[in-house]
Amino acid sequence: NAGVTQTPKFRILKIGQSMTLQCTQDMNHNYMYWYRQDPGMGLKLIYYSVGAGITDKGEVPNGYNVSRSTTEDFPLRLELAAPSQTSVYFCASSSTGQPANYGYTFGSGTRLTVV
């Protein structure tokens, strides 16, 4: 049982390049989330999904796009990378959206540097 798997673990991008951060979970969780964490800061929600085919913006969606064609996969797309997108990106999943029951399972993160 792999949990939440993120690839790649590290990446250096040049300004203006694009890339897709991959996130896959094998727990049949409907709820998935993308967060970014800047040094010394908490996690900021970029996008989230409550099920296949359903996505919505979080706190900081600008410069990113997502899709959710299957329950397992929730890729995050960066278009026209900017230095401000240098961060650690975490994907997370949850079995439920009920506030009383959930806790997230996080992937190990992708460290992205834009130069």
Added chain:
Amino acid sequence: RKEVEQDPGPFNVPEGATVAFNCTYSNSASQSFFWYRQDCRKEPKLLMSVYSSGNEDGRFTAQLNRASQYISLLIRDSKLSDSATYLCAVPPRGSGNTGKLIFGQGTTLQVKP
């Protein structure tokens, strides 16, 4: 007021000490609260959930003060291995059944020998 606020620390304590840190939140309608532990350069991991007045798990106690809108995390008999950053998380206003969480910036704990 920020939705979730924590003192970043660091809190430097000797082994065996008792240490507590707080997390204030602005959403008075929140019914659930979470403490996550994050080791350096690692992903956060759920430490404790708090749904009513509090929760206890071994050396760790989480308490909720609704009147003053804060949650606290108490660690007794601190171990070197407790050194980490502790993040609190709360559902934001209007989150409904989405499972969204707002995270504080974290409190760093360093336990010294």
